[in-house]
Amino acid sequence: MTNRPPSEPESSQRTALGFDEFIAILVAFTTIGAILFWSLSRRNSSWNFNGLLSPSSTPSGSAYPDKVLPSPTPKVESNTVPKFDSPPPEAVEPKRPSLPTNRATPSPELLPPVEVTPTQSPQPQTPVSSSVGLESSITSSALPLVTPAKQKSIIPPPIAFNDVPNNFWGRRFIDVLSSRGILKGFPDYSFRPNQPVNRAEFAAILEKAFDQQLSKSAIAFQDVPPKFWANPAINQAITSGFLKGYPKNTFKPQENISRVQVLVALASGLNLKTPTSPNQILSIYKDAKDIPPYARSKIAAATTNGLVVNYPSPQILAPNKVATRGELAAMIHQALVKQGKLKGISSENIVRAPNISPEVSPTPKRNPKVNLSAGGSSQ
Incomplete structure (x- = not known):
């Protein structure tokens, strides 16, 4: 028995792939291909x-x-x-348009x-x-809120007094002065237009109506206490020329003021010029004879400048009658119109001065001509 080299192993039997191994390799390649395809598709999803x-x-x-x-x-x-x-919420999704087939x-x-x-x-x-x-x-x-069409007025509306009806003759004068704070009412929302006015109240109204410089030196009246409520207004009315005191260094603050005293005070404080013909101007009043002599020139000046307001008849002055709050409001209003601080209003109770023609001096008479042929002589 001879020794032979060992026979080489049959490679075809040991290296051949089995069915299971082939399936495993196929699944592996398929998985790798799917991963590559998925990665490529994810990378190209952001294409433009x-x-x-x-x-x-x-x-x-x-x-x-x-x-x-x-x-x-x-x-x-x-x-x-x-x-x-x-x-x-109100947005509605529109329909999606489709592309036309034959659009150029x-x-x-x-x-x-x-x-x-x-x-x-x-x-x-x-x-x-x-x-x-x-x-x-x-x-x-x-x-419209940023750029208003009209500028709002800075003057507040007038006070709606419960005792001043719409048909009251002095309603418009009271409304103008009350809206500017010159005249005020009472705590019960009344104005009391027919109530008399005393000298202390008149001085307080003058202080609010006219911008006058207050004198530093106060006048000590015997009948006006130092802590009297109207003491500053009285001092201002005296120093500005509207009012005057009485003899013996008295003022009489509780005394009711008359219509003629109101007109004289306004004409004096405004420095109204006295007309040349006061008697002719005062002739329009049916009761001109009742005007005191000291006040005739001042009343004529007040009449010429439109300060006189008479009710019910413009031709009745009633100079010695006690002035009421309604009458005082009308006269103060006309004085402010004269100064240009207020606009005038139309009223049938405002007295209009007549047109006064200038006085013409009489022409001196000439001596008649003398006929020299008659034997006379010239003078």
């Missing part, structure tokens, strides 16, 4: 399809009319449109970039239209 929509590209939209192209990210509108977390491709010069927005998805367009409409509505509604 704007080239498909450009005018120079092939008319792919006409070839596939039923296919909607993916919407590109808007670049122009994203910078100007505010972002909303959710669309407004326009030239680049005639088609601006914004013309491609109809092919986009409606989601970015919904907040665009609603937000723009919201901004325009807010802007248009805010304009």
Whole structure:
């Protein structure tokens, strides 16, 4: 028995792949291919399809009319449109337009970039239209508030007094002065237009109506206490020339003031010029004889400047009658009109001075001519 080298193993029997091994390799290659395909598809998902929509590209939209192209990210509108977390409740999603099959491709010069927005998805367009409409509505509604058409008046409305009816003869005079704080009512919302006015109350009204400089040196009247409520107003009325005291250094603050005293005070404080013919002006009053001699020139000046207001008849002055709050309001109003601080109002109770013709001096008589032929001589 001879020694033979060991026979080589049969490679075909040991290296051949079995059925299970072939299936495993096939599954492995299939898995690797699927992973590669999935990674490539994920990487290419962000490709830009704007080239498909450009005018120079092939008319792919006409070839596939039923296919909607993916919407590109808007670049122009994203910078100007505010972002909303959710669309407004009133926003309605529009229908998605479809591409026409036989639409000709326009030239680049005639088609601006914004013309491609109809092919986009409606989601970015919904907040665009609603937000723009919201901004325009807010802007248009805010304009009248920022730039009003008319400037509001700084004068408050007059006080509605419960005892001054609309047909009261001095209602308009009272309304003007009450709206400016010159005249005030009482705590019960009454004005009491027929109530008399004393000298202290008249001095307080003069202080509010006329801007006069207050004198530093106070006048100490014997009948006016130092802590009297109208002491500053009385001092101002005296120093500004509206009022005067009585003999023995008295003022009589509780004394009711008459109509003639009111007109004399106003004419004196305003420095009205005395007319040349006071008696002719005063002739319009039927009771001119009742005017005191000291007041005739002042009453004539007040009449010429429109300060006199008579009710019920303009021709009845009633100079010695106690002045009421309603009459005082009318006269103070006319004095402020004279100063140019208020506008005049039309009233049939305002006395209009007559037109006075200038006085003409009489022409001196000439001596008659003497006939010398009759033997006379000239003087």
